[in-house]
Amino acid sequence: MTRSARLKAFAKVNLGLRVLYRRPDGYHELRTVFQTISLADRIDVAFTPARRTRIGVAGAQIENNIMVRAAERVLSALKIQGTVEFMLAKKIPAGAGLGGGSADAGAVLLSLPVLAGRALPAASLRAIAAELGSDVPFFLCGGTAVGLGRGEELYPLDAAPQGAGLLVTPEIHSSTADAYRDLSGTLSGCEEKRAQFEAHAWSGALPDWTNDFEPVVFARHPELKRVRERLRKLGAVRVAMTGSGSSVVALFADAAGRQRALAHFPADRAHAISFVSRAQYRAAWNKALRPHTKGDQWPPRSLFAR
Numbered sequence: 075m076t077r078s079a080r081l082k083a084f085a086k087v088n089l090g091l092r093v094l095y096r097r098p099d100g101y102h103e104l105r106t107v108f109q110t111i112s113l114a115d116r117i118d119v120a121f122t123p124a125r126r127t128r129i130g131v132a133g134a135q136i137e138n139n140i141m142v143r144a145a146e147r148v149l150s151a152l153k154i155q156g157t158v159e160f161m162l163a164k165k166i167p168a169g170a171g172l173g174g175g176s177a178d179a180g181a182v183l184l185s186l187p188v189l190a191g192r193a194l195p196a197a198s199l200r201a202i203a204a205e206l207g208s209d210v211p212f213f214l215c216g217g218t219a220v221g222l223g224r225g226e227e228l229y230p231l232d233a234a235p236q237g238a239g240l241l242v243t244p245e246i247h248s249s250t251a252d253a254y255r256d257l258s259g260t261l262s263g264c265e266e267k268r269a270q271f272e273a274h275a276w277s278g279a280l281p282d283w284t285n286d287f288e289p290v291v292f293a294r295h296p297e298l299k300r301v302r303e304r305l306r307k308l309g310a311v312r313v314a315m316t317g318s319g320s321s322v323v324a325l326f327a328d329a330a331g332r333q334r335a336l337a338h339f340p341a342d343r344a345h346a347i348s349f350v351s352r353a354q355y356r357a358a359w360n361k362a363l364r365p366h367t368k369g370d371q372w373p374p375r376s377l378f379a380r
């Protein structure tokens with residue numbers, strides 16, 4: 075028997091991103107505030123039990139798609155086999171600091187156990203997520219959350235205040251590994267950054283949006299700095315690059331200000347966005363999986379899971 079669902083995999087932005095130091099394991103110790111946004115990929119997924127596992131992705135063709143690895147890990151952790159068919163309608167630009175691949179991987183982790191009629195303990199889901207990528211665990215949480223460590227240690231925050239959000243994604247693919255390499259040699263002021271982050275992030279106010287990647291990524295891609303400055307001049311109350319780029323996210327005081335700013339960028343490169351709160355994120359997931367789930371639990375849980 076085949077079970078299927080149509081999913082929305084929401085993108086994220088970073089409302090501030092401090093990079094403290096390079097750790098002995100090669101990763102960098104971060105302090106960030108993650109926020110899910112209304113921009114989303116659409117994924118149709120179907121699962122059919124079978125003797126052998128076969129995983130296919132139709133629609134957007136992406137080399138070494140993280141969704142396939144995510145599905146393999148879930149089926150192997152559940153000790154089951156089957157056919158998994160994805161149809162991916164890609165809306166989140168890649169290499170843009172929006173967690174596009176991580177959001178898709180998160181979507182697989184949340185949906186596949188439900189469609190397979192099983193349950194994975196939350197700790198196993200988190201472990202698989204962290205192995206797949208540093209940003210993936212956040213998509214098991216959603217809303218507004220502080221990320222520590224590689225970004226996998228998460229602390230939910232109250233919903234960030236809504237503003238009129240605007241996302242500008244220039245046609246630039248910013249490599250995360252290059253950005254870390256450029257930044258690594260310049261890191262200093264760890265204690266000061268940590269103190270500044272803590273003062274803002276836990277205060278309940280809109281966090282400080284300082285992104286430590288901006289100087290090194292702007293040096294490689296000066297166009298991005300011009301986008302940030304233009305958004306400032308157009309009246310954005312907050313503006314910063316997200317992740318290691320290349321998108322720039324801005325908040326305007328009202329929809330009219332955002333509308334005026336939108337007109338200054340090519341239509342396919344600028345999008346009005348809203349923040350998706352944790353309550354909205356979880357409601358969207360529970361709705362997408364409703365025919366297969368028992369109540370509104372988090373993470374969503376199959377009707378048939380023991």
Ligand code: C5P
Pocket residue numbers: 100101102103104206207208209223224225250251254
């Ligand atoms: O975890 P993920 O696969 O997304 O990381 C991609 C690359 O970014 C890593 O190979 C590493 O070079 C770098 N990275 C880092 N510190 C982090 C997250 C990522 O150095 N906190």
